[in-house]
Amino acid sequence: MKHMNEYRDPELAKLYLEKIAKTVTQPWSIMEVCGGQTHSLVKNGIIDMLPKDITMIHGPGCPVCVTSLSLIDKAIHLAVNENVILCSFGDMLRVPGSKISLLEAKAKGAAIRILYSPLEAVKIAGDNPDREVVFFAVGFETTAPANALSVIHAHRKGLSNYSILASHVLVPPAMEAVINDKESKIDGFLAAGHVCTIMGNAEYYPLSSQYKVPIVVTGFEPIDILQGILMVVRQLEQKKYVVENQYARIVREEGNTAAQKVIFEVFEIKDQTWRGIGTIPKSGYAVKEKYASYDANKKFSITIDEAPEHPECISGEIMKGIKKPFECPQFGKKCKPSFPLGAPMVSSEGACAAYFHFSGSVEV
Template sequence: MKYLSEYRDPELAKKYLEEIKNTVSRPWSIMEVCGGQTHSLVKNGIIEMLPDKITMIHGPGCPVCVTPLNLIDKAIHLATEKEAILCSFGDMLRVPGSQKSLLQAKAEGADVRILYSPLEAVKIAEENPEKEVVFFAVGFETTAPANALSVVHADRRNVKNYSILASHVLVPPAIKAVMDDKESQIDGFLAAGHVCTIMGNTEYHPLSTKYKVPIVVTGFEPLDVLQGILMVIRQLEQSKSEVENQYARIVREEGNLDAQKVINEVFEVRNQMWRGIGEIPDSGYAVRDKYAGYDAIRKFDIFIDEAPENPLCISGQIMKGIKKPYECSQFGKTCKPENPLGAPMVSSEGACAAYYHFSGMVEI
């Protein structure tokens, strides 16, 4: 595809790398928030090509990875004990709960289905009026409009056997939590371009001002990431802390107002648990009372005791950027994609999976 090849030009990549090398004069630590950016960095060998003075720190930007263990247990409970048709994006199926994964529940006979859109789940509910259909609505602000729209669509069509199990997390509060962490040593951020496509850039200006860090909204192709790093380095070298938009071909300052409208129609902001990190204030979406009948938690009145995380898994430290995947004693040994101890080894956006597949650091 010509469109993609334009952002993967090796000669232009060399020029960006050379300019980064000529610009940086002292050590800097930059966190890429999104797991998609982490995969681009690792898969394309960018980390190894950057000057030694630049340290890339992988952030908590993988919604599958930070979905609470207890919520996965609830999804499994709905599929097995309530015998609901449980629909989900594919990444969620292999994420381990406290006892099993959704994939294991499916193998044991539960009706668990992989879908590409929550609107498909509404259609399944219409076609199966005798069954409850639940969509496991996981994601950052990026997937929130489609999940919200499915609720509006079901309500308008009077589909009462449809609901969502919502686990939406928000990026700006996560950046704030990272900067407030005493162990954090982040000098600048690459913000997630797809999130800003929906929400715009306005929420990042107060963060940049308060913490005196540059935040560059960045895409996911190799040249996007390299240009984003260069823009952050230029600011740092000039003692600036501003919000810049590298992803201007897609992102607008105000974002997508229609998408924001449907989000605000169905969801309200709340405190949210992040797996491996803990509760972050005002960092998630909850279904509004107006649509309580489409909120699986309230509809089924689910209560499941919190279970402890696997003590061998250091995913929380990895997602806060404190440690790298290869610093985990279980990485590539007891923890592999086919038998993950934690979500970062499962998801297509997980840092551990990126290093396992592309870094060459796994012992064969």
């Protein structure tokens, strides 16, 4: 805890806030990409303490939130209609599909199991050779190594009854998409430190150079966030547009090359549909043909059309940073964690959930 406390030191936080206030001379809009960063901003009251010229924009950095409706519906179909044991991380269960959620399907008797690791799903497949086992592989680049490793592990064990339903989304293409959105105004980014731990920083240099935006790879503790904001503001005030690494205690320039090797053994890059945003080119991972027998999309050949979002949900505008959660007419009314209209109110990384749970420090 001593190691963590230094990144939550109130006096150090005050010092960084003073430095930010002394540095900023004009309005700037900064997007924190990751939902974990959003929660840190809101939970710790940082948004309220920043100078009025600093506007934090909440990005699409919640993989559960951007998993397409059709994939959720497909997961539900597999569990309900295909006699599949469907395994998933817990935060996917309450995300609404077009009709019901995985949690509702589980309550109706579907074989849905909550796991902490995809390797647990491989064990379940080994213990149940007469049942198909599918792991709902959701996440950014951060969780891709473990999901890929589960495929490699199943292949080595000769398991023919294991597959993954992949919904991996990639951060840099999403950042480019929101930069190019006509309604978005972003002057700089706090990049997701955990993603860069895996992938390194190289993918951000072209973005920073082409679009003239500072990108600071940032951690998740209050001091990380404040230091990252200060680094972005200093660049903006000096008209500098480079990639910097605030999270140097964890992130290395080249990332985790062993993890990258595992990812690209199993996955290849493809276009991906982001819930509430649309299709972003080259923004997802698909299982390579070499491991096609472990790809639930191919194994079960299910086609489910993308359903429309709930008509009163503005999650797409929230995840692109165009609107804040409290600007939704249904925030805290029809839409609550106990009855969410959209995914950002469900996930532990969703912006709407952050504002709902920690609304004492934000406008509602």
